[in-house]
Amino acid sequence: MFALGILGVCQVLFFPGILIKRFINLPNNIFISLASIIGLSLISNFLIVFLFTSLSVFVQWLVIFMVVTEMATIIFLYRKELRHINLGFIINSIWNSISKTIQSLFPVYDNNEKNFIKVFQSGIMLISFVVAIIAIEWMSRSFRYNLGEVFNTWDAVVSWNRWAVDWASNQLPLRTQDYPQLIPANWALIYKLMGTTQIQFFAKAIMPLFPLLILLLLFGLGLETKNPAFFLSVELTRLIMKKFSAEFLAAGYVDFTLTFLVFLSFALLFLGYKEENLKAKLNYVFLSFIFVSGSVITKQPGFFALLSIFLLTVLFVLRNNIKTIIVHHKQQVVLLIILIGIIIIPWYLYKGIQILSGVEETHLLGALEHTNQVHDNRSLFANLIPGLKSLGNYFYIVLLLIPSLVFIEKFWRIISVFVVIPYIALWASYASYDPRNLTMMYPFIALLFCMGIFGLFFWIFRLMSKSQIEKIPVFSVFLLAGILIVATSFIWTKEKIASKQIDKQKLIFSVELNEKLYAFFSDREIEGKILTNYPVDYLPGFENTQKSIVFNEIEQFSIGINEKDTHYLLYPTNVSDEIQMLLDDLESQSKLEIIFNTDSWIPYSFAVIKR
Numbered sequence: 001m002f003a004l005g006i007l008g009v010c011q012v013l014f015f016p017g018i019l020i021k022r023f024i025n026l027p028n029n030i031f032i033s034l035a036s037i038i039g040l041s042l043i044s045n046f047l048i049v050f051l052f053t054s055l056s057v058f059v060q061w062l063v064i065f066m067v068v069t070e071m072a073t074i075i076f077l078y079r080k081e082l083r084h085i086n087l088g089f090i091i092n093s094i095w096n097s098i099s100k101t102i103q104s105l106f107p108v109y110d111n112n113e114k115n116f117i118k119v120f121q122s123g124i125m126l127i128s129f130v131v132a133i134i135a136i137e138w139m140s141r142s143f144r145y146n147l148g149e150v151f152n153t154w155d156a157v158v159s160w161n162r163w164a165v166d167w168a169s170n171q172l173p174l175r176t177q178d179y180p181q182l183i184p185a186n187w188a189l190i191y192k193l194m195g196t197t198q199i200q201f202f203a204k205a206i207m208p209l210f211p212l213l214i215l216l217l218l219f220g221l222g223l224e225t226k227n228p229a230f231f232l233s234v235e236l237t238r239l240i241m242k243k244f245s246a247e248f249l250a251a252g253y254v255d256f257t258l259t260f261l262v263f264l265s266f267a268l269l270f271l272g273y274k275e276e277n278l279k280a281k282l283n284y285v286f287l288s289f290i291f292v293s294g295s296v297i298t299k300q301p302g303f304f305a306l307l308s309i310f311l312l313t314v315l316f317v318l319r320n321n322i323k324t325i326i327v328h329h330k331q332q333v334v335l336l337i338i339l340i341g342i343i344i345i346p347w348y349l350y351k352g353i354q355i356l357s358g359v360e361e362t363h364l365l366g367a368l369e370h371t372n373q374v375h376d377n378r379s380l381f382a383n384l385i386p387g388l389k390s391l392g393n394y395f396y397i398v399l400l401l402i403p404s405l406v407f408i409e410k411f412w413r414i415i416s417v418f419v420v421i422p423y424i425a426l427w428a429s430y431a432s433y434d435p436r437n438l439t440m441m442y443p444f445i446a447l448l449f450c451m452g453i454f455g456l457f458f459w460i461f462r463l464m465s466k467s468q469i470e471k472i473p474v475f476s477v478f479l480l481a482g483i484l485i486v487a488t489s490f491i492w493t494k495e496k497i498a499s500k501q502i503d504k505q506k507l508i509f510s511v512e513l514n515e516k517l518y519a520f521f522s523d524r525e526i527e528g529k530i531l532t533n534y535p536v537d538y539l540p541g542f543e544n545t546q547k548s549i550v551f552n553e554i555e556q557f558s559i560g561i562n563e564k565d566t567h568y569l570l571y572p573t574n575v576s577d578e579i580q581m582l583l584d585d586l587e588s589q590s591k592l593e594i595i596f597n598t599d600s601w602i603p604y605s606f607a608v609i610k611r
Helices: 002-013 015-021 030-054 060-077 079-084 087-105 113-146 154-168 182-194 201-205 209-225 228-248 255-274 278-296 302-317 319-328 330-357 364-375 381-389 394-404 410-430 435-466 474-491 494-505 511-523 554-562 577-588
Strands: 529-532 546-548 566-572 592-597 604-609
Touching: 002 015, 002 030, 002 060, 002 182, 002 201, 015 030, 015 060, 030 060, 030 182, 030 209, 030 255, 030 278, 030 330, 060 079, 060 182, 087 113, 113 201, 113 209, 113 228, 113 435, 154 182, 182 201, 209 228, 209 255, 209 435, 228 255, 228 394, 228 435, 255 278, 255 302, 255 410, 255 435, 278 302, 278 319, 278 330, 302 319, 302 410, 319 330, 364 381, 364 410, 381 394, 381 410, 394 410, 394 435, 410 435, 511 592, 511 604, 554 566, 554 577, 577 592
Parallel strands: 529 546, 529 566
Antiparallel strands: 566 604, 592 604
16 A cells, blocks of 8 residues: 555656656756746546546556556657666766856856955855755745644645545545545545545655745746745745744645746746747746646636736736747647636536536635624725735735835736735735735745845945945954944843843743743732742742742642642642642632633643642
């Protein structure tokens, strides 16, 4: 079963994509190429499962035969590479590629004073690069920690995985409303290979890969463009994911799969926009449409991305080549339209017929109803401002996207104006009952913000280069630093620093326990000692109030609680049985009044001793 589970994961993520790669040109960038292979595999698997299920032939032996045939075909198509390329050659090639990439990011400059600004910019590049690596490593933990887990969140259990079970049962899923099925169909493929829907480990294992792939796409674009904004946006994207969707990173929700496919399609459109060769440009656009079509069968917001890609392609990317394409590349255009139709139409046609006939229903009005309830409004437009404010401090990042337009390059400026800002406004008005509904824009918001920041920096650097700042004596830098430190001391006064220290010191150990202690004593004085093993002496305001004890010796506890200066008891719930009996006896005699209990960290109870 384990081997079949691993085989299922490989089928879902790699086999179809590797097979297709032999017949089309994918980007040379390793991260974008990897993402493309995974995207092609997901879409291909959905079409296969849909076809097999529609024909009632989605059975285990046929799926195993298909996978084995795919593997044999891959071996045949790549036989020359497999026969002649050895492991040493692959390792050397990877190392040389990494070395060349890093050298191109961080070139060596001579000691010419004119290189001062370039060195400064390289320093920013280095910091951003390291930050991106750390962010990617952090996100990879989500994948590692998710191994061996099962679906445990509401929608993942009662909707997405239930639909996957329906597919695996060789029947089209029931009660899906208008939700598309790319991910449930791929899970079903794993289940069918394994011969059971009871083992969820392998299906769930693929889900945290999508947030990681989004970060890797940003990283790959950073390597491609040598723009530090892409590297820094890796970290900002991670922070946004952590803030608004931490519980969904590996939960089994499809929002990150949607975001992965959408961002991949825009990344390829960006490469196509920069490409001068028409044939290569068309190849990027072709792939972009395939992946954005895949997003449509992942979740409904993919339609917004598809429309955006279409308009951007016609109005900007291929605007000067439309006539040439119609005359000389008509077959490619027709093929693309057919493929888009094959990917999108079958499922939505099937669902559309069911909805019109009353068998199914749409959920589209439900999002607006939820948003109106959350913001206590009755109209779409009235939700806009409350929806944006629900982002908290990240609302300011969204606001700064507007002035940042001045400093970012044309393609991403177009994306910001025609895609990101309208989608954010649509989300705030229509679906801001949950920030998760904005997931598709996370990497775009982060990237555009970072591009604005670096665009401003580089504009300042250009001004500095004209002022010959490199000729300023070194002692002036130290003098300026000294002035800044002195000036800052008027802002960060002794009292302000001390207050900050006290506020932070109150949060040590168990925050919940500390908050309840401070709440209890907020309107009363501490009258005596607190008998406890919890180090209250380290809390501001509780200095020298602790009477230390180990809660496993009944004699020592009896002596401590009967001493006259002992007025309070703070004890863990895992005390010895003898002590617990004594506590119960004291409480029954009203000699002990329990004030509060805690749940986090080690559970504690706080009581006042009555004398």
